[in-house]
Amino acid sequence: MTKRPDDPQRRAASAQRPDAGGRHDLHSADTPYRTLVEAIQDYAIFTLDVDGHVSSWNKGAARIKGYKREEILGKHFSRFYTPDAVARHWPEAELKAAAEQGRFEDEGWRVRKDGSRFWANVVITALRDAEGRLIGFGKVTRDLTNQRRAAEALRQSEETLRLLVEGVKDYAIFMLDPGGHIVSWNSGASYIKGYRRDEIIGRHFSVFYPQEDVAAGKPGRQLELARRAGRVEDEGWRVRKDGSLFWANVTLTAVYDESRVLRGFAKVTRDMSERRRREELERSSQRLNEFLATLSHELRNPLAPVHSALTAMRLAPEDAALANKSLGLIERQVAHLSRLVDDLLDIGRITSGRIELRTEPVEFNDILALAIEGARPALDAKAQRVDVQAPPGPIHMDADKTRLVQVMQNLVLNASKFSPPGTVVVIATSVQNRTLEVRVIDQGRGIAPHALEDIFHLFVQESRPGTDVHGGLGIGLSLCRSLVELHGGTIAAASAGPGLGSTFTLRLPLPAAHKAGAAQGPAQQAPGPGAAALQAQRILLVDDNRDAADSLAMLLEMCGHEVTIAYDGAEALHVAPRCRPHIALIDLAMPGMDGFEVVRAMRGVAGTELTRFVALTGFGQPADRQHTEAAGFDAHLVKPVELEALFGTIARLHRTD
Missing domain, CATH: 1.10.287.130 (Signal transduction histidine kinase, dimerisation/phosphotransfer (DHp) domain)
Known part of the structure; x- marks a missing residue:
């Protein structure tokens, strides 16, 4: 029997007729439902036979895909797919999945009759007869191109915003969940706070607050205020990863979804330390x-x-x-x-921003002992004593020893100055995690509440200048605060009021782990005058200030050294061959030939081949020391010269000959 060629129209027509047993096929739907499907224009609703050929077509399909009913009936539905999808047999895979699972949903690019593409949401449902035999597929397609464009525009906008936030370095911008745990972190947050993203995500934001604020419940209060008011702004001290503190301006904003359910909080932090210093200096200039x-x-x-x-x-x-x-x-x-x-x-x-710290491993108890010793004359004059209350064992830290001794000595002298004779100054130290807390407590005249912060400002005294019997320039506490803040710490005053004493609380960061042997033992200290005096030296002293030269020469000779004085550079060049000095102490600021010219000229003078040159100057910044070293000086001493430093330098230069 000859087989007739396939006819799409014939296949479509036969699909509408009942089979031999009188049963209707998949298109024998009731007329009302058929009319409903035909009328829908927002969705392409059509059916496929078991092989994927189109067997029905509604108005929505014609509008969305561009084919008339007579053009598409009997055609394979793969023509709606992009060439690459057809090449990987995606249409067949969809039908197979729908047949096996009963239903298959997909989103992707589809092709209209004119070749244009649209983004489609597609649902394919397997259709079965009463005996469960597969008789075809129902296919519903929706054009989501506009929604996709809007979603893509939103995604690009969000990505642009994310890149913008990520790129900002002057502000720490991050998100918290409703409980205060960090869920996002920009590069500015890493720059300001010191934490990498992988170190901080998931941790509670209270890690940025000083211990006293955490103990007082400040982080939780700020979340509650933001939750109730929508937004809260604050300024105060915050803590970096390394334990140092900075003055921060913080904005905390509650973030809600469209249902007014709290999603979390947006937090923006800016380091305002420099602005705070500038404002303090501006206020200081008024005084x-x-x-x-x-x-x-x-x-x-x-x-x-x-x-x-x-x-x-x-x-x-x-x-x-x-x-x-x-x-x-x-x-x-x-x-x-x-x-x-x-x-x-x-x-x-x-x-002027020219001070530089020389940090090194130090032991705080040594600093405290030196500070008390420096304040001893003032304490003894008023029959006062110091009671040190410290935990057992050393307290190791990285700091500028000289500057911290200066801070502690200022605090002890301040306590002594404003306390009656015969009283006790208490110094209590404690270590809390990575923070050293030092409290200097006196029994003095106390501080009025309004002055607790002002006394740290430059040139400020609680009493009007000239009316206080205690005197002073009003710079000691300002200097203390500046030096403490340069170390990454804080200092604050507290007092119950006039006549009730004062407490100054100093907090300094401690290293995460102490390096063995960080504290210098006695063997590492510079030798004192006695050690230097055992090695008599020939010394040439060059200084145009006759009183300064004569008095220093007298001290050197009393320690056994042989001293020749020159009151200007020309005289120094004249006497150097005769005295053949081991050490030449040369003032830098001299009329005629200054110290730099003298040392250059003396390099060619007979008898100075082994001479070691020491600069004497009132300037002691690192740049000044670099200049003298570059000029050929072997050491740099700052006037007025401490005898221990002078004799230690002489001994050191002698040992290195």
């Missing part, structure tokens, strides 16, 4: 006139007794008791003047 008046008063105060003591010694040169008493007075007043000058220089360096 400059008062300070200058106070400075004049404070400098003249020690000069008056020095002048009186010298006059008394001149009038009674043979009175040994008077001389000893006068010398003690002069020493105390000169030490006081030196402290005033040092404080002024340090404040100048801090305000």
Whole structure:
């Protein structure tokens, strides 16, 4: 029997007729339902036979795909797919999945009659007869191109926003879940707070707060305020990963979804440490006139007794008791003047940004001992004592030893100054995680509540300048705060009120792990005057200040050294071949030939081949030391020269010959 060629129209027509048993095929639906499907235009609703040929076609299919009913009936549905999908047999795979699972859903690009593409949501449902035999497939297609474009635009917008947030380095921008745990982290957050993304995601944001704020429940209160008010802004100290503190401006905003369900919080943090310092300096400049008046008063105060003591010694040169008493007075007043000058220089360096810390492994108890020893004359003068309350064992840290001694000595002197004679100054230290807390407690006149913060500002004193019997320049506590903040710490004052004493609390970061042997033992310290004096040296002292040169030469000769003095550079070049110095101490700021010219010229003078050159100067910044080293100096000493430093330098240079 001859087989007739396949006819799509014939196949479509036969699909509408009942079979031999009188049963209807998959298109024998009731007329109302058929009319409903035909009328729908937002969805392409059509059927396929078991092989995937189109067997029905509604108006929505014609509108979305572009084919008329007579054009598409009997055609294979794969023509709606892109060439690459056809090449990988995706249409057949869809039918197979629908036949096996009963239903298959997919989204992807589809092709219209004119060749244009649209993004489609497709649902294919297997159709079976009463006996469960597969008789075809129902296919519903929806054009989601506009929705996809909107979603893609939103995704690109969100990606652009994400890249923008990620790229911002001046602000820490991150998200918290409703419980305060971190769920996102931008590069600015890493830059400001020091944590990498993988280190901080999932941790609670309270890790950024100082311990006292955590103990007081501040992080939880801020979340609750943001939840109730929608937004909360705060400024205060925050903690970096390394334990250092910075002054932060923080905005916390509650984030809700469309159902007003709390999704979490957006947190924006900015490091405002520099702005805070600038504002403090601007406020300080307003008090400059008062300070200058106070400075004049404070400098003249020690000069008056020095002048009186010298006059008394001149009038009674043979009175040994008077001389000893006068010398003690002069020493105390000169030490006081030196402290005033040092404080002024340090404040100048801090305000101009020229101060640099020289951090090294140190032991805090050693710093405390040196500070108390430095304050001993003031304590003894008022019959006061210091009670140190410290945990057992050493407290190792990385710090500038000289600067921390300066801070602690200032705090002890401050406590002594404002406390009655015979009282006790308590210094209590404790270690909490990676923070050292030091409290200096006095029994003095106390501080009014309004002045607790102001006393740390430059040139501020609680009393009006000139009316306080205790005197002072009003820079000591400001200097303390600046040096402490340079170490990444904080300092604060507390007082129950006037007459009830004061407590100054200092907090400093500690290293995560102490390196063995960090604290220097006695064997590492510079030798004292006694050790240096055992090695007599020939010393050439070059200084145009005759009093300074003569007095320093006298001290050196008293320790056994042979000293030749030159009061200018030309004289130094003249006497050097005769004295053949082991050490040349050269002042830098001299008229005519300065110290730099002298050392260059002396390199070619006979008798100085083995001479070691030491610069004497009032400048001690790292850049100044670099200049002297580049000029050929072997050491750099800052005036006024401490004897221990001088003799230690002489001994060191002698050992390296």
